[in-house]
Amino acid sequence: xxxxxxxxxxxxxxxxxxxxxxxxxxxxxxxxxxxxxxxxxxxxxxxxxxxxxxxxxxxxxxxxxxxxxxxxxxxxxxxxxxxxxxxxxxxxxxxxxxxxxxxxxxxxxxxxxxxxxxxxxxxxxxxxxxxxxxxxxxxxxxxxxxxxxxxxxxxxxxxxxxxxxxxxxxxxxxxxxxxxxxxxxxxxxxxxxxxxxxxxxxxxxxxxxxxxxxxxxxxxxxxxxxxxxxxxxxxxxxxxxxxxxxxxxxxxxxxxxxxxxxxxxxxxxxxxxxxxxxxxxxxxxxxxxxxxxxxxxxxxxxxxxxxxxxxxxxxxxxxxxxxxxxxxxxxxxxxxxxxxxxxxxxxxxxxxxxxxxxxxxxxxxxxxxxxxxxxxxxxxxxxxxxxxxxxxxxxxxxxxxxxxxxxxxxxxxxxxxxxxxxxxxxxxxxxxxxxxxxxxxxxxxxxxxxxxxxxxxxxxxxxxxxxxxxxxxxxxxxxxxxxxxxxxxx
Numbered sequence: 001x002x003x004x005x006x007x008x009x010x011x012x013x014x015x016x017x018x019x020x021x022x023x024x025x026x027x028x029x030x031x032x033x034x035x036x037x038x039x040x041x042x043x044x045x046x047x048x049x050x051x052x053x054x055x056x057x058x059x060x061x062x063x064x065x066x067x068x069x070x071x072x073x074x075x076x077x078x079x080x081x082x083x084x085x086x087x088x089x090x091x092x093x094x095x096x097x098x099x100x101x102x103x104x105x106x107x108x109x110x111x112x113x114x115x116x117x118x119x120x121x122x123x124x125x126x127x128x129x130x131x132x133x134x135x136x137x138x139x140x141x142x143x144x145x146x147x148x149x150x151x152x153x154x155x156x157x158x159x160x161x162x163x164x165x166x167x168x169x170x171x172x173x174x175x176x177x178x179x180x181x182x183x184x185x186x187x188x189x190x191x192x193x194x195x196x197x198x199x200x201x202x203x204x205x206x207x208x209x210x211x212x213x214x215x216x217x218x219x220x221x222x223x224x225x226x227x228x229x230x231x232x233x234x235x236x237x238x239x240x241x242x243x244x245x246x247x248x249x250x251x252x253x254x255x256x257x258x259x260x261x262x263x264x265x266x267x268x269x270x271x272x273x274x275x276x277x278x279x280x281x282x283x284x285x286x287x288x289x290x291x292x293x294x295x296x297x298x299x300x301x302x303x304x305x306x307x308x309x310x311x312x313x314x315x316x317x318x319x320x321x322x323x324x325x326x327x328x329x330x331x332x333x334x335x336x337x338x339x340x341x342x343x344x345x346x347x348x349x350x351x352x353x354x355x356x357x358x359x360x361x362x363x364x365x366x367x368x369x370x371x372x373x374x375x376x377x378x379x380x381x382x383x384x385x386x387x388x389x390x391x392x393x394x395x396x397x398x399x400x401x402x403x404x405x406x407x408x409x410x411x412x413x414x415x416x417x418x419x420x421x422x423x424x425x426x427x428x429x430x431x432x433x434x435x436x437x438x439x440x441x442x443x444x445x446x447x448x449x450x451x452x453x454x455x456x457x458x459x460x461x462x463x464x465x466x467x468x469x470x471x472x473x474x475x476x477x478x479x480x481x482x483x484x485x486x487x488x489x490x
Contacts (some may be wrong), residue, residue, distance in 0.1 A: 001288045002317050008281040009310065015069040015280035018143045021057030021156030021163060021181075022173070023075030023100065024109060025082045028052070030115040032343065042098050049340075053306070054089050055111060057156035059266050060181070061095045064154070066307035069184070069280070072146035074099025075141040076132045076162050082108035096146030101138045106130065109160060116343070129160050136167040152177050154276050156269070159183035168192060174415035177279070181272050182206070187227045196224065197234045197272050221245035234289075236271060242289050257297040257324055270299040270308050293316070297324045307332070324412050325405035331429045332375070333411065345371035348430035349451075350421040352379050353400050356394045359436075361407070366460045367434040368409040376404050377424050380417045387419060390404035425449045437461040 018331050031047040051379070052063045073095050077087040086108065092095050093133040109127040113120055137332045143150075153171050155178060171178055172192030180193045185206050190196055204211055206227075207220035224360045226248065233245045241256040274295035278288035294316050298308045312331065316324050327335065339346050347370045353360060369373045378400055379479035384393040393400070401413045416424045425433070425446040432455075433450045441447060450457065 001283065001290070002314070004399035005287075005291070005317070006314065007248050007280055007284065009068060009281075009314075009409055012281070015064075015152065015277060016147050017064050017069045017073065017101075017276060017280070018072050018147060018150045018153045018171075019057055019061040019064065019156060020074040020139055020143065020153065020167070021060070021088060022109065022158035022160040023058045023073065023077055023162075024056035024158070025056075025086050025473075026053045026059075027110055027112045028115060029358050031110070033116040035123065043116065043121065045114050045121060050484075052085055052089070052180055053267075054086065054093075056109065056158050059269045059307075060154060060273050061090065062093055063266075064277065064305040064376075065093050067093055067273060067310045067313070068276045069277060070147060072096035072099055072143045072150070074101070074143045076101050076103055076106065076135055076139075078102065078107040079104040080108055082110050092243045096143075096285060098146040099139050099142030101132075101135050101142065101342045103132075127160060131161045131164060133164040133166045135152045135162070136164060136170055139167060140170045150174070150176055151280050152276055153180065154452050155180040155271065156272075157181060157183045163189070165189045179272060181268070187224060190231070191228055193228065193231050195232045195234060196228065197275070198224070199236045199268060200238070200240075203235045208236060217243060218245070218251070219412065227301060236268065241293060242271075244285060244289060246285075252289065253283055254286070254293050257293050259463075266306065267296045267299040271296040274308070274313070281453065294324065306338075325410065326401050326415075329414065329416075329424060332412075332414055332424065335373070335375070336427070336429050339373060345431040346428065347371035347374045347432045348377065348425065348428055349374070349434040350377040350379075350385050350416075350424070352388065352393060352418070353404060354384065354388075354395055356403055361409075363434070363436060363460050364404075364407060364409045367432075367458075369457060370432045370434065373411045375407060375412045375428055375430065376410050377414050377416055377421050377428075378404070379419075380415050383417055383419055410412070420445045422446045422449055429455070431454050431455050432458050434458045434460055 001157050026321045028051050029047050030049045031045050033043040033045055035044050037044050058073060061071045064071045073090055077086060077100055083102060087097050087100060106128045107126060112124040114122040153176055155163060157180065168189055177194040178192065179195045180190045182190060182196050182202060184196050187196065187206050191321045198206060200211055202218045203224065207223040209216055209220040209223060211217050211220055221235060226234050230247050232247050235243045237243065239256050242254045244252040271292045273294040275288055283291065295313055298312055298316055315326065347367050349367050378397060381393055381397050397415050401415060404410050404413045414424060426449055430450060433446060435444050435454060437459050439459060444457055447457050
C-alpha cells in the first residue's frame with residue numbers, strides 16, 4: 001500500500017477538492033493561572049500567547065492542502081475582522097476563497113478558547129445560526145470560479161445553517177463524489193452523497209439507536225442508510241476506530257492508531273480530509289481507512305487544529321504502528337510550541353539504544369515520571385559507527401526507533417545524524433534533560449543549552465551489570481563456545 005501511495009503522490013496530478021460548510025475561526029488565549037480573582041470566585045488567566053487558526057470547514061480545507069490537494073473553500077462569513085483573518089489565513093495556505101460569501105447581517109463564527117496550565121479553561125462562542133439557503137448559488141459559483149472541475153466535494157456541516165437541501169442539490173448536479181461530515185437528526189438533506197461520516201455520538205442522535213455493541217452499531221448504520229439510499233456510512237468511534245457500512249451490504253472495520261493524546265481538537269477534520277485524499281489517490285477502502293486512522297492518530301499528538309503534513313503521514317505509514325511516535329526535527333519544533341501553549345513539561349534523553357535492556361527501561365520509566373512527555377533522541381546508524389566503531393550498531397536506527405516507540409513510557413522518538421544531540425536540543429528545548437548515572441552535570445553534552453532556556457539536568461542511576469557492550473560481549477562469548485559440528489566422513 002505504501003509503495004502505491006507514494007507513486008500516486010509523486011506522479012498523479014494534485015487532487016482538486018471543493019470544501020463547503022460552516023467556516024469558523026479558532027482563537028486561543030494561552031497562559032497560566034496562579035490566583036483567584038478578588039472580584040469573583042474565578043481563576044485569573046495571565047495571557048502569555050494569543051493566536052488564531054482556521055476552524056470548522058476551513059480546517060478541513062487546510063488539512064487537504066497539507067496533504068497536497070488543490071482546494072477551494074466556500075461558506076458564509078460576516079463583514080468583520082474575523083472574516084478578514086480567515087481569508088488571510090486561507091490565502092496564505094493557497095486555499096481558494098472565492099466561495100466565502102460575506103453577509104453584513106451576520107457575524108463570523110469564532111470560538112475563543114482560554115488555555116491555562118495545560119488545560120482548556122473556558123470556551124466562548126460567537127455565532128448566529130440561521131438558514132443560508134439563499135446563498136447556495138453564490139457558494140457554488142464561488143467554488144467553480146476558483147476550481148472549475150473538482151474531483152471530489154467535501155461537505156463539512158456544523159449545523160450552523162450553510163448546508164441546505166438547495167445547496168446539496170446543486171452539488172449533486174456536479175456529478176462528482178460527495179463526502180459529508182454530518183450533523184443533526186435529519187440526514188435526508190444529504191441525499192446524493194457518496195459517503196457520510198458521523199461519529200458515534202452523531203450516529204446515535206440521527207439513528208435513534210443507542211450504540212452499546214456491534215449489533216446496535218449495525219442497526220444504527222442500517223437506519224442511517226434508510227435515510228440515504230445508495231450512500232456508504234462510515235461511523236468513526238474514537239479509540240475503537242472506524243466502521244464502514246457499504247450501500248452494497250459490505251462491512252469493514254479498522255482499528256484506531258494514536259500517539260498519547262495531546263489534544264483532540266480537529267482530529268475528525270484530519271480524518272475526513274485524509275479519507276478524501278486516499279480515495280483521490282485511488283486507494284481501496286481498507287487502505288483508505290488505514291490512512292485516515294493514522295492521520296487522526298498523528299493529529300491528536302498536536303495542539304489545537306493543526307494539519308497533518310503528507311510527509312508525516314508517509315513517515316508514520318512506513319514505520320508501522322510505532323511510526324506515529326517517530327517525529328522529525330520539524331515535528332519537535334511543533335511539539336515544543338504545543339507544550340509551551342498547554343504548559344506541558346518535556347523530558348528529553350538521548351543515546352544509541354542499540355540493544356535494549358533493563359537498564360534502558362529503568363532510565364526511560366524514571367525519566368517519564370519527571371514530566372508530561374518523554375522525547376527519546378537516538379543516533380543515526382552513521383553517527384553510531386563514528387562513535388562506537390564499524391561493527392555498530394547491531395540494530396538499525398529504524399528498528400531502534402520502532403522498539404522505543406513501542407514502550408509505554410516513550411511519547412516521541414527522533415533520530416539525529418550528528419555526533420551529539422545539541423542541534424536537536426536547541427529545537428526541542430526540553431524542561432528536563434535526563435542522562436545515566438555515569439555522567440556528572442558538568443559532563444552532560446548539551447547541558448548548557450538546556451540551562452540557557454531554564455531547563456534542568458537530571459541523572460538516573462544505572463542498573464548494575466546492564467549495558468549494551470556487555471550484552472554484545474556475552475553474545476560473542478556464547479558464539480565462541482558453540483560446538484562446531486563436523487559432518488561424518490563418507
